[in-house]
Amino acid sequence: MRTADFDYYLPLERIAQVPLEPRHSSRLLVMDRTTNELQHKTFWNLIDYLQPDDLLVMNDTRVIPARIFARKLPGGGKVELLLLRKDGDKTWEVLVGGSGMRPGREVAVGDGLHGLVTEELDDARRMIEFSEPVEHHLEKVGHVPLPPYIHTRLEDAERYQTVYARQPGSAAAPTAGLHFTPELLDRLLQKGVQIAYVDLHVGLDTFAPVTEEHADEHRIHSEWCQLTQVTADVINATKAINRRVIAVGTTSVRTLESAAVKSQGGIVQAFSGPTNLYILPGYPFKVVDAMITNFHLPKSTLLMLVSAFAGRERILSSYATAVEMNYRFFSFGDAMLIL
Numbered sequence: 564m565r566t567a568d569f570d571y572y573l574p575l576e577r578i579a580q581v582p583l584e585p586r587h588s589s590r591l592l593v594m595d596r597t598t599n600e601l602q603h604k605t606f607w608n609l610i611d612y613l614q615p616d617d618l619l620v621m622n623d624t625r626v627i628p629a630r631i632f633a634r635k636l637p638g639g640g641k642v643e644l645l646l647l648r649k650d651g652d653k654t655w656e657v658l659v660g661g662s663g664m665r666p667g668r669e670v671a672v673g674d675g676l677h678g679l680v681t682e683e684l685d686d687a688r689r690m691i692e693f694s695e696p697v698e699h700h701l702e703k704v705g706h707v708p709l710p711p712y713i714h715t716r717l718e719d720a721e722r723y724q725t726v727y728a729r730q731p732g733s734a735a736a737p738t739a740g741l742h743f744t745p746e747l748l749d750r751l752l753q754k755g756v757q758i759a760y761v762d763l764h765v766g767l768d769t770f771a772p773v774t775e776e777h778a779d780e781h782r783i784h785s786e787w788c789q790l791t792q793v794t795a796d797v798i799n800a801t802k803a804i805n806r807r808v809i810a811v812g813t814t815s816v817r818t819l820e821s822a823a824v825k826s827q828g829g830i831v832q833a834f835s836g837p838t839n840l841y842i843l844p845g846y847p848f849k850v851v852d853a854m855i856t857n858f859h860l861p862k863s864t865l866l867m868l869v870s871a872f873a874g875r876e877r878i879l880s881s882y883a884t885a886v887e888m889n890y891r892f893f894s895f896g897d898a899m900l901i902l
Contacts, residue, residue, distance in 0.1 A: 564844065566773045566781075568875065570861045571882050579891035580715040582722050587747045590890055590897040594881055596873055597902075601881060603888065606742040606898055609855070613809070615755030618801040620794070620819060621811045622737040623760040625728035627698075628705025628720075633678065635661070636669040644670070644678075645708055646697070647688070647734055647766055648787070654692045656684070658767065664689055672697075673704040698731070708734055708767070710894050712860075723894075732764035732787070738857045738894040739812030759797045761818040763788035763838075772862045783841035783864060788818040792833040795822070798850065799830055807852040813865045816851050816872075817842070823849035842868040844875055854901045858885060858892040873901050 583589050591609060593602040604611075613619070629646035642661030649655055668680045676697065682690035707720045717723060725740035726748075752758065768784030775781045798819070801808055810816040820842065822834035831850060841864065854872055859865040870878045881899070890897045 564778050566776060566778045566862050569773075569778065569863075569866050569870065569879075571879055571886075573861065573886060573892060577886060577890070577892045577896075578712050579893060579895035579897075580713055581717075582741065582895040583891075585744055585746075586726075586742050587744045589742050591742075591900055592881060592885055592890065592897065593900045593902065594873060594877070595902050596877070599877065601884060607747060609747070609900060610750055610754060612900060612902065613751060613754065613756045614806070616757060616801065616804060616806040618757045618759060618797060618806065618808050619751065619811055620759050620761055620798070620808060620815045621725070621727060621740055621743075622763050622765075622814045622818065623725070623727050623729050624733040624737060624762055624764050624814070625731045626707055626724055626733045626736050626765075627731045628701045628707050629734045630706040630708040631672055631697075631701075631704055632706075633670040633672045635663065636671055636677070642670060644672075644691070645734065645767065648764075649732070650690065653694070653696055654681070654690060655697065657689050657691045659687050659689050673700055676700050676704070710735065712893060713895065727760070730762045730764075732762075734767050735765045736894065737763070737765055737812045737814045739815075739855050739898060741895070742855075742898050743811075757797060757801065759794045761788065761790045761794060761815055763814040763818045765814055772860060773864060773867075778843060778867060781841070781864070783839050785837045785839040786814075786817070787836065788814075788821060788838050789835040790818055790822040790831070790833055795831045795833050802831075802850075808850055809853040809855065810851045811855045813854075813856055813859075813868050816854060816868060819850040820846075820848065842871050844871045846871045848872060854899075856899050856901065857894065858882065858890065858896055858899065860893065869899075869901065 591604045631644040645658040677694040678691040821838035826832040
């Protein structure tokens with residue numbers, strides 16, 4: 564399939580620059596895949612579409628302050644580091660902004676922390692070994708990285724975290740979860756909706772458009788994820804009574820389906836490790852029955868994933884409706900519920 568088939572027109576003013584308050588006041592476009600009906604609601608109305616014993620699966624990863632400003636040694640020239648993926652106790656895959664970052668180059672970060680470029684990867688990616696675990700310094704020297712399409716300063720860094728974020732490791736937020744508030748979660752629990760958690764550490768590749776002419780030639784990014792035995796048991800029990808598993812965000816979808824691919828006999832098993840599952844139209848979903856998701860970038864793997872779930876033409880038609888009706892797009896934008 565052609566990558567161009569996943570393109571659509573989006574005016575720049577539709578890209579949300581700031582989040583709404585309260586979180587659950589964002590709009591919710593509800594798509595019924597059976598009837599093709601679209602309904603225009605607010606996120607709080609999610610309560611009306613979930614039933615007792617339905618299972619919401621959420622990604623509880625937490626965005627780390629992964630953007631670091633450093634000095635090259637020798638010379639003192641400035642360089643920007645963006646932590647992407649941990650590889651061992653002190654080594655990270657890093658996206659670098661600055662020239663001369665060849666293997667053997669040292670950098671200084673803050674007081675006492677040094678890094679050594681050990682390997683040059685593709686594009687601006689490098690492997691850097693720090694003099695000690697960098698996590699101990701991030702609260703002082705790190706900044707929360709926002710997506711490149713957000714140009715407005717975020718006053719409260721916690722607004723780029725879900726209210727249930729607890730597992731540090733992401734370079735970007737699982738944005739479908741940003742709409743939940745403690746009040747909404749309490750109401751869902753009171754209704755009898757179940758909630759379970761997975762963990763997928765989101766990388767910046769999630770924002771990268773597919774550049775190959777044919778989508779299936781794209782090399783999907785690998786991300787670390789985990790689905791515990793507790794969550795696996797809840798999923799299997801939910802399926803056993805014919806209730807729905809509703810994934811909150813594409814990261815939860817990837818984790819659930821990655822675990823299912825590695826499981827046997829139709830029973831979801833615990834899973835921990837990297838996943839490079841690439842979900843394109845034609846993929847047979849094994850776990851996910853419904854999905855909550857934001858509006859995704861043109862020609863992105865995430866747009867392809869939701870197209871695999873709901874149908875490409877149906878998704879592009881709903882996006883055109885959302886543009887026409889002034890929905891807000893991308894990380895701080897509005898949401899969809901795909902049933």
